[in-house]
Amino acid sequence: xxxEDLEGYESExxxxxxxxxxxxxELFTYIVETDRRFYLANQVQVTPQQTAGSVYFEVEMQDVxxxxxxxxxxxxxxxxxxxxRDVNVExxxxxxxxxxxxxxxxxx
Numbered sequence: 176x177x178x179e180d181l182e183g184y185e186s187e188x189x190x191x192x193x194x195x196x197x198x199x200x201e202l203f204t205y206i207v208e209t210d211r212r213f214y215l216a217n218q219v220q221v222t223p224q225q226t227a228g229s230v231y232f233e234v235e236m237q238d239v240x241x242x243x244x245x246x247x248x249x250x251x252x253x254x255x256x257x258x259x260r261d262v263n264v265e266x267x268x269x270x271x272x273x274x275x276x277x278x279x280x281x282x283x
Contacts, residue, residue: 188244195249199240206267209234210260213242219264232258 176184196215203215218237223230234256241249256262 185244192242192244196240196242200267203238203240204266205236206263206265207234207236208263209256209258211258212256214254215240215242216254221262221264229259232262234258234262 200215203217205214205216205219207214207216207219214236216236216239220235222233222235224233234254236254236256237252239251239254241251241254243249
C-alpha cells in the first residue's frame with residue numbers, strides 16, 4: 176500500500192466518522208474532551224484526584240460514543256478515563272446543532 180493510498184484511506188475514514196458524529200450527536204447530552212479523545216455521553220462525572228503534589232482527573236461516563244476512527248464499535252456502555260490535563264465538559268442544548276470545524280485535508 177502506497178503512502179497516497181494510506182492517506183486516502185485515512186481521509187475517507189475521518190470523513191465517515193464525521194458523518195456518523197453528525198447523525199448521533201443529538202442522542203447525547205454532554206460533549207467531553209480530554210487530552211486524548213473526544214466523547215459524547217449522557218452521564219458524566221469528573222473527580223479531581225491529588226497524589227504526591229500532582230492533580231489528575233478521573234472522568235466516568237455512561238452511555239458513550241467515542242470519536243475514534245479505527246474502533247470497530249464507537250458506542251460504549253461506560254468509560255473511565257484518567258487525565259493529567261484539562262477535561263472539558265459541555266452540556267449541549269437540546270436544539271443545538273453541533274458543528275465541527277472545516278477539515279481542509281479531508282476534502283475529496
